[in-house]
Every structure is written in structure tokens, then in C-alpha cells.
Amino acid sequence: MNKYAFFPGCVAKGGCPELYPAAVKVANKLGFDLVEMEDVGCTGAGVLSQEVSDPINARTLAKAEVLGLPIMTICSTCQGVIGKANLRLQKDPEYREKINRDYLAEEGLEYQGTTDVKHMLWILGEDYGLEKLKEQVVNPLTGVKIASFYGCYMRRPSDVLQLDQFPDRKKYLEATIEILGGEAVATKGKGQCCGFPILSANERNSLEMCGNHTIEAKKKGADVMVTPCPLCHLELDGMQPRAESHKSQKIQLPVLHLPQLVGLAIGFTPKDMKMERHIVSTKSFEKQIQWIEVLSKNPV
């Protein structure tokens, strides 16, 4: 049974409101049992000082520990930041005790360091299994060229990703694309920064990055791009019109959230996946799919 403490993060319910329902629908269809964590805080997203985000994340980890469940994230940044906090808390018992004493004890919580945190992409690759996912595919994405875009926190640093234990974590996105019937397009940019974190500090550099990645994918023949990170989506989809004017060229590359891509292949409609909410139209890509079978009704 795939049972998880579900940590949706802020953006899946804020700036990318299409992500949360898409992820929940897909998880339910695949038979995951999700217990949503509603009373926990933002991870800090690498913006807040570790001194305050570590206790906030320790609180989240402790609450999942009480539930006896691993955490499922749907955002690369959430995954990276809470994963990093977890690593520090697990490796350094003294530090963990200090946080427990100073911050968690008041609420009667104590983190013992046993919670596992996994992005939905890793769960598909490791817990659920891509072969099993293949059996669920009813609308294979045959002939569709798909560029992957991981988000920094799903690529680095290697100790937080636990790469020695899970060496394939840098390949799951392409593996998932292939399992869904699509063709993975190799790009240089797939593991790089989308540009979102510096949108406020240096817009030119940010748009340059957004433009470079989407143009590169397009040049290499991609019909669509997929990302497990809603912050990358805000940039690569949301800022694409601005990147077009910055680069003085049309780009028009649809960008999908990972659960949306999986969702379409296992029978959901673009409407179920709320794709009309994207800034860059996804219509051209939708036409490429052979709609063999569509779930008549939402199972949710």
C-alpha cells in the first residue's frame, strides 16, 4: 500500500492552483492513500534562514513521524529544502535534540529522525514502480517529444538526494516519459536553474535563463516540457511571454506539471488536469495524443 503524509506546499495551492488537484487525482487513481498535512508550515524555500526553517521543518517531520508515514512532496523546492533539513536533523542528534527542546517540546512534539521525504517522481520510480505505471497507461504519448526539466533541488546537492543509495534519481523524469510512451528529448538545460529565484533580483538574468531553456528544448524538437517543480512552472510557463519579448522571438512551448503528464496518459482529460489554466496554450500538444480511452467520470 502506498500511504503517505501528503505535503502539497504553498505554490500548488497558490500560484499554480492546477497542480494540487492534478496530483491528488493521479495519486488516487493509482491507489495511493494520502493523508494531507494541513497544519504544517512552508519549508522556507531556501529564502528563509535555516535557523528558522529547520525548526519549522522539524515540526513537519515530527508530525509525519507521529502518523508513521513517509512524506510525499510535489515540488522540487519543497523536496530539496525539507530533505536537506531532514538530513541535518538525522545526522546530528545533538542538533536535533536542541531543536526538539527549544522549539517542538512546547507542542508536545519530538522528532526522532525516522521520517522519509520523497517527491512524487521518486515515489513513482521507487515505491510504485514504473513497470506498474506502464500497466495503467491507456493513452500512450506515442510520437510526442518531451523535454524534461527537473528543478535544481532535484539535482543537487547529491547528499540530500541520497544519490549513493538511489543513483537513478537523476533519470526518473526521462524514464517516466518513456514509460508513458513519449520520447524523451535530451537537453543541456534539464538540470539547470529555471531562473525563478532571481526574478526579483535580476529580471534580465532570470528571463535569459527561461528563454534559453525553452528555446533549447524547442530547437531540439520538443513538443512539450515537463517539470516536477511548480516554481519552474511559474517561470517556464508563466514568464514565457516575457522571455519571448526579452529574446525577441516566439517560443510557444507548453509546459506541464509531472502529474498532468502522467494523468493524461492514464486516462484523464486536459480539463481534469486543469490545463486551460496554463499561460502557454497546451492545445497543440493535446492534439498529438491519440485519445484511446478517457475516464468517463472523474474518480475523485
Added chain:
Amino acid sequence: MEVTLKIFRYDPDKETKGNHSEYAIDVDENATVLDGLMEVKSSHDSSLSFKGSCRTGLCGDCSVQVNGKGTVACRTTLAKAVKKGKDGVVSVDPLYPAKKIKDLIYNQNDFLLEKYKSMKPWVVSNLAHGAREDEVSDSTIKELQRVMSCTMCGLCDQGCLVIAVDEQYVGPAALNKVYRVVMDPRDSSKREKLEFASGARKVWDCTHCFEATAHCPKDVRPTESIFELRDMAIKHGIGHGRPVNHHKSFAASVKNDGWLDETRLAIETEGWFNLPGLLKLGPVGLRAFMKRKAPLPYFLHKKRKGADAIKRIFNKWERES
């Protein structure tokens, strides 16, 4: 062991652009890339120019790109490089953002050293001339060990994704060094250094992509140093403008509601009274609003359950720091 090296050759007196030449060499099983270069120089072409000194990864002199990736030539074995090379050929190129001087030698000045110097990375002591030696405790130095072990090899700057789109960005090597000095108890110019580091194209331009940390051969973790510099600047009330507004608004939103209020974040980043800035948000916001790809408006943003506990954590942290 027989290996073929494909080396970038460039002679400014004879050509405007460089090209690659291949050399077959026979070396020891555990020979490094630097050993390989020396072998080419002694047995094929004595005019080959490259740098290197300590041969033990300490001087940071021998950085090159091996198979397209920045690395320290004296710490990379040819046996390993062959496995990653295209068709078993090991390619060796100079670091890329730098101007080329000859073959594998590049101009370190504008690429690394000028930026580095601009940060004034030295301790400014308060002690009067001739006074007793300024002492630093063992434990303090131990804490600085990580950042002090930088060899100025330049690999973090080579891997930096911001420098890749903006050569004027000061880069992780220089920022790490200024962090090292700011953390030194003998330094009396902390505030001045933090103010400078908070200026344009410095700490706030970092995307925290962790490439610098991933590229560093000495586990200096420059990305972390940049995080710490930001935190320190904010704590000391240093810096202003959009990135600092963004940082403060983010913290205020999580502190009050437990999670991020993105509408408030966007407006407060520009500043409530910054009309041109706010107008620029218009098209982006409108596009998102029309597609319903938008967070709830500011006044509808609800507190999370558990927000009180988060606020308690914040208050406690603020009291303590």
C-alpha cells in the same frame, strides 16, 4: 595504459581562433590528467602551455575542463576520464568564461581575481600598530575551516549558472571569500563588507542552484556561504530594494499565516508605493488571472491551521538572534 588526449591548442601570435589536436600517450595506470599533459609536453610538443604546481590539489592552479566538465587536473585520473570521454578520447579545454591566453592558460584576472579583489577579502584589524598579536581561538578557526580551504581553483565560477548568462556577476568564489573574512572575529569592517556584498550583481543575484557546491573539489560549499551572507545582511538591516523586500515579505507571510501569500509577495517585492514597478506586474498578473492560474487575492489568503505554532517558532527565533 594507452590514452588519447584531445587538447585545445591556441597560439595568439599565429591564429585568432584555437582548435583541437590529438595526442596518443602511454602512461601509468594511476596517472592524472596533469601527468598526461606533462607527458604530451615532454614527448610530443614542448610548446604546449598549461598551469599546475603542487600536483596534490592544494594550489588550485591546474583547473581545466576534462570532457567538458570543470575539474582539477591533478586530482582526476586518466583511467576515470577515459570512461567518460567520447569514444575513449579524453578532451581537455580551458575553463570557459575566461579569456584565453595560450592553449590551456586563461586570463584569471577578469574571470576571477578582479572580482575577488573588488570584495576586499582581507581582515581589517582594529588593533593599533605594534599592539599585541590579535588572537583567534581554536574553535573559531575550526568553524572557518570549511570556507578557508578554498584554493581559488575557479571551478565554482566555471559551474555557476548565473555567470553563464551574466559575466559581470561577482560569482561564488569571491562571495565565499568575503564570507570567510566577515566571519573572522578580527575583522572590523563587517558592516562595510556586507553592504558591498548586498549591492547589484552580488549575493542577491545568486539563484541558489547549488552548482557551486557541486563543483567544488574541496567541499567548501560556497552556495551555503552565500545563504549565510544573505541572512547576516538581513539581520543587520543591510540592503534594500526588490530582493530584500522579497525576503522580508516572504518571512512576514510565513510568520503570520504559516504559508506563503504570493500576491502579497509580488506586491511587496515591488513596494506598495512603487507605481512603475506595480504597473509592470499588471500584464503578468492579468494573464494569470484570466487563466485562473493565480493565487487568491491578498485579502482572501487564509491562515493555515497550525499558523500559531509557526508564529511561536518565529518569535522565539527572533528573540534569540
